[in-house]
Amino acid sequence: MRPNTSRSTDLGLLFVVLIWGLSPSIFKIAFTELDPLAFVFVRFLLLSALSLVVLFVRGRRGGKAWRIARADVPLLIVSGPRATGSISCSI
């Protein structure tokens, strides 16, 4: 017998797959009116703002936030454009 947490995880992952499957078709509609680069940039500006708010609230509640090890800085700098670039290139 599998625990209930597995079922909720599976449902969550199913939701993820559904959203990721639907999104490109929805974005394609937006491209009829918006330049893809403008769309990407607005999207990532809003996403960055949201991430900052979430991390700020998390930090205020005593959670781990803004404690970046100096050794990790180069990897984060390399990962950032790679993630955003690949996401924005296509998805």
Place this chain on the structure above:
Amino acid sequence: MIGLAHTTVFASALCISTVPIWTLVILAVPKTERVHPVQWAGIALSLVGLAGFLLAATGRSAEVPHIQHLTSSDLLLGNLLSLAAGALFALYGVTNKRLTSRYSPPELMCYTLLVGTLSLAPFGIPALLSQSWQHVTWRTLLIVPYSVLFPIYLTNCLEDPRDAQRHVVR
């Protein structure tokens, strides 16, 4: 987005789904992960299938009803960009493995997004300034917050990257 804008939704989705293949190749080159010859054969077979599909689709232009007409050069560019997106995403997953063990998903998302958005700024700001906003309808404006909340933020919170990285080549 640029890749998707130049090809069909299905071709773009197919190209991006090559992430596990690129991941395995990236891990196999420095011998981080051992790849069995049968697994290499499977990878080759999947790439042949993908190439066959893309070549057949690129050979003729595609009509997307009510949206846009895509020429064969559009399709080629879109497919190549989507493949590049898949490869970059695989590279991102492999290099981020070390970081995911030390940072929580919200932290990692915030740090990489801030750096990524800054690197997009030189291209994004001119595009934003030259965009004709008076022709943008409410439907499209609603797609923007949807694109932030659902496909990235919510789904990344649901799909814990630390768990995903453990099964990166599964």
